[in-house]
Each structure stands twice: as structure tokens, then as C-alpha cells.
Amino acid sequence: MKALVIGGTGPTGHLIVNGLIGRGYAVAMLHTGRHEVDEIPPAVEHIHADPFSEDALKQALDGRSFDLTxxxxxxxxxxxxxxxxxxxxxxxxxxxxxxxxxxxxxxLEVRGMPMPTAEDAELVPVEEEDAKGWRVAQTERAVFEIHPDATHFRYPYLYGRYQIGPREWCVVRRIIDGRRRIIVPEDGLSLSHAGYVENVAHAVMLAVDKPELSSGQIYNCGDAHQLTIRQRVEIIAEALGAEMEIVSMPWQFAVPARPMLAQPRTTHRVLDLSKIKSQLGYTDLVAPASALAMTARWLKEHPLAPGGIDEKILQDPFDYRAEDELIAAWKALCAKMPEVKFDREPGYTATYSGPGGRPRSSKWS
Structure with missing residues (x-):
């Protein structure tokens, strides 16, 4: 069996290539050749061509065919x-x-995506609304017009080795630089779907293994267990042996947190994985907390170049003077907040039974 992987040097590429080899495929990789990945075995054929050029693709693949692309x-x-x-x-x-x-x-009429967002949710309908999203949606439609039996994956944000502009670096570099406090919006409770590279590559391999079930299908993929921004900061800090003060602010003030949030709102972006779980049997190969810790340690051992292309993609200036000024201003503002007395202090509803909740009305065993 012959397989062609177009790309292969990105965050999930070597995992997919090796997954195909393990399934008995003779694999060829078509990529620019600008850089190689050590994890690709020598037996893999490298076809160096521009994947963005239709003419270059035709010339490079002239007379060739594959069982799987x-x-x-x-x-x-x-x-x-x-x-x-x-x-x-x-x-x-x-x-x-x-x-x-x-x-x-x-x-959206109700701001924020459906929670969770399933594959049949509405796609970007017009270019004026979101030019990038519209192009992505149009490309999906074109793929199925050309290959009705294709299988298509909607990747979320990825994390792990070789990820371009990793958001985890926003925390890792601060720890490396000796920072011990970080600003997050709205207590860092936003959820934005992410996928560890090994987990996402595993999802793709499930489609390779089950052609009858995956033919003609679109799948959300990513980690089954999602972490908030606050949880991600806490896990990274623990992995690197640091204690971080998490300073929560309203999102309009938490300007330094924009690269981690990656959108101008704190609304959640969570994908529904029910389809890939039920049809293909997906589960996380690596627990996200462990995956995130490994990613943090890898970034510390392979730091990004200060001011380099990855940091430019992140758009995090690491301006600690401004951050300290902002934190000081916020804490001063909070200190000036007067204590407001209620005639009857609001509770957490009569059904809440946690700390500070409703006491027992009677003794029972």
C-alpha cells in the first residue's frame, strides 16, 4: 500500500507518517524541503515541491498514484x-x-458558539463576516465536491512539539525570565478547545483504520478533556517548579492576556467530540494535564528565539514594566472598592451544599 502525506513536518506530521508506516504503508512525503524532522525514518521518500502551487504538484506527481493521500x-x-x-x-x-x-x-444572536459545537453547526456564511473562516468553510465544500468519499478533520488549536507560535510560551518564557505573576481575564475560566499533537494524530489514524465508517465524514477532533486558561497556567507552573500569582482582571483590562486568549472575547470555544467518539472510538491517548506538562518542559529545553518569528506570531511583547504598572493600578482600584452592605446578603441558592452553603435543617444519618 502506498500513501502520500502532503506536509509532514508540522506538529502532527511525523506522528501521522510513522503511524502509516506502522500500518504497512510505503510513505512518501511531499513538502518544500526547507526543513526536516528527525523523527521521520530514512525509508520515507521525500518529494520536494511547493504544496501551494498546482503546477508544481502536477509536475512532482506526474504519472504517480497512491492508495491514500x-x-x-x-x-x-x-x-x-x-x-x-x-x-x-x-x-x-x-x-x-x-x-x-x-x-x-x-x-451570533446569542454571543458565543454553541456549547459544545457539533459538526453540523452553522459555518461562516459570507466573506464579510469572517474572511479566514469563510475561506476555510469554502475549502471544505470544494474538497467534498471533488472527493465525495473524503474524510475531513477540523483541527482545534494544537500544542506539543513543533507547534508554531505556541501559546504555552506566554507562560513558559515568563517563568524562565523570573516572573512570578501573570494576568488572566475573568479568573482565567475561558475554555478554548485544544488538542495535544499525539491525541490529534491518533484521531486521524482512527479514520485510516476505519475507511468504511469515516468515508464522506467530517470530524471535530482534539482533547476530550479541556482545560481552562487558569488550569493551563497552573499546570505549566507546577511542571517547571514555579509558583505563579494569577492576577484576574476583567477582559477589557487584561491586555497582556490577549495572546493566550487568542480572541477579543472570553466566550468559550468547545467542540463536540461525540461523533468521533461514537463512530471511531476516540479517547485521549495522553491525558491533557500530562501532555501540557511535557509541552512546557520541552519548550523550556527548546526556547523560542526572543523577538523571533514564533514570538511575532504570538504577538506577546513580554512587556513586564507595563504589566507591573497595570497590576499595581488594578490592585489600587480594588482596594478603593467600598464594602457594600446588603439588607439580606444573597446566597448561592438553597440547593448549594458546598462551603458557605445552606446548613442542615435536621439531623439524619
Missing amino acids: LAAYGRLRRIALVMRGRTGRFISIGGAPAYRGYMNPTV
Whole structure:
């Protein structure tokens, strides 16, 4: 069996390539050749061409065919066209921004995406609403017009080795720099779906293993267990042996937290994984807390270049002077908040039984 992986040097690429090899495929990788990944075995064929150029793809693949093509990089619509008649199966990777409200939650009548968001949720309908999301959605439609039996994955934000512009670096670098406090919006309680690279690659391999079930399907993928921003900060700090003061502010004041939030709202972005769980049997290979800790330690051992391309993608200036000034101003403002007395102090409802809740009305065993 012959497989073509278009891409293969990104965060999930080597995991997919090795997963295919383990299943008996002879694998060829088509990529630019600008960099290689140590985890790719020498037996893998490397086809160096521009995945963004239709002419380059046609020339590089002239006279060749494959049992399986997995498109993880490049212009997906052009790749789908070039591979028509050249491949038995076509698996493509896109992204969650196809969903309406993912990038622009204000367009929804009730602000924020459905919780959780299933595969049949509304996609971005017009370019004016969200140009990137609209292009992603249009590409999905084009793939299935060309390959009706394709399998398509909507990736969330990824974390792990080789991720470009990793948001975890916002915490890791501060710890490396000796910072012991970090600003988060709204107590850091926002959920934005993420997927550890090994877990997401595992999801793709499940589709490879189950062609009859996955044919013609779109799947959300990512970690089954999601972590809030606060939890992510706490896990990273513990993994690196640091104690971090988490300073919570309203989102409009928590400007330094924008790169971690990655959107101008604190609304949740959580994908429904029911379909991939029920049809393909997905479960997390690696627990997200452990995966995040490993990612933090790897970033500490392989630090990003200060001011380099990854930090430019993150858009985190690591401006500690401004952060300290903001924290001081916020704490001073909170200290000035007067104590307001209620005639009858509000409770947490009569059904709440945790600390500070309703006392027992009678003794029973």
C-alpha cells in the first residue's frame, strides 16, 4: 500500500507518517524541503515541491498514484484537484475556524458558539463576516465536491512539539525570565478547545483504520478533556517548579492576556467530540494535564528565539514594566472598592451544599 502525506513536518506530521508506516504503508512525503524532522525514518521518500502551487504538484506527481493521500499542508482545494484520479482515499485536515462565531462571536444572536459545537453547526456564511473562516468553510465544500468519499478533520488549536507560535510560551518564557505573576481575564475560566499533537494524530489514524465508517465524514477532533486558561497556567507552573500569582482582571483590562486568549472575547470555544467518539472510538491517548506538562518542559529545553518569528506570531511583547504598572493600578482600584452592605446578603441558592452553603435543617444519618 502506498500513501502520500502532503506536509509532514508540522506538529502532527511525523506522528501521522510513522503511524502509516506502522500500518504497512510505503510513505512518501511531499513538502518544500526547507526543513526536516528527525523523527521521520530514512525509508520515507521525500518529494520536494511547493504544496501551494498546482503546477508544481502536477509536475512532482506526474504519472504517480497512491492508495491514500493525507493532505495536511498547502492549498487544500488545489491539492484535492490534483489528486483527483491519483488516489484511492483522500483525508484532509482543516480547522475549527470554519464555524460561524469561532473568530467573530459577535455575529451570533446569542454571543458565543454553541456549547459544545457539533459538526453540523452553522459555518461562516459570507466573506464579510469572517474572511479566514469563510475561506476555510469554502475549502471544505470544494474538497467534498471533488472527493465525495473524503474524510475531513477540523483541527482545534494544537500544542506539543513543533507547534508554531505556541501559546504555552506566554507562560513558559515568563517563568524562565523570573516572573512570578501573570494576568488572566475573568479568573482565567475561558475554555478554548485544544488538542495535544499525539491525541490529534491518533484521531486521524482512527479514520485510516476505519475507511468504511469515516468515508464522506467530517470530524471535530482534539482533547476530550479541556482545560481552562487558569488550569493551563497552573499546570505549566507546577511542571517547571514555579509558583505563579494569577492576577484576574476583567477582559477589557487584561491586555497582556490577549495572546493566550487568542480572541477579543472570553466566550468559550468547545467542540463536540461525540461523533468521533461514537463512530471511531476516540479517547485521549495522553491525558491533557500530562501532555501540557511535557509541552512546557520541552519548550523550556527548546526556547523560542526572543523577538523571533514564533514570538511575532504570538504577538506577546513580554512587556513586564507595563504589566507591573497595570497590576499595581488594578490592585489600587480594588482596594478603593467600598464594602457594600446588603439588607439580606444573597446566597448561592438553597440547593448549594458546598462551603458557605445552606446548613442542615435536621439531623439524619
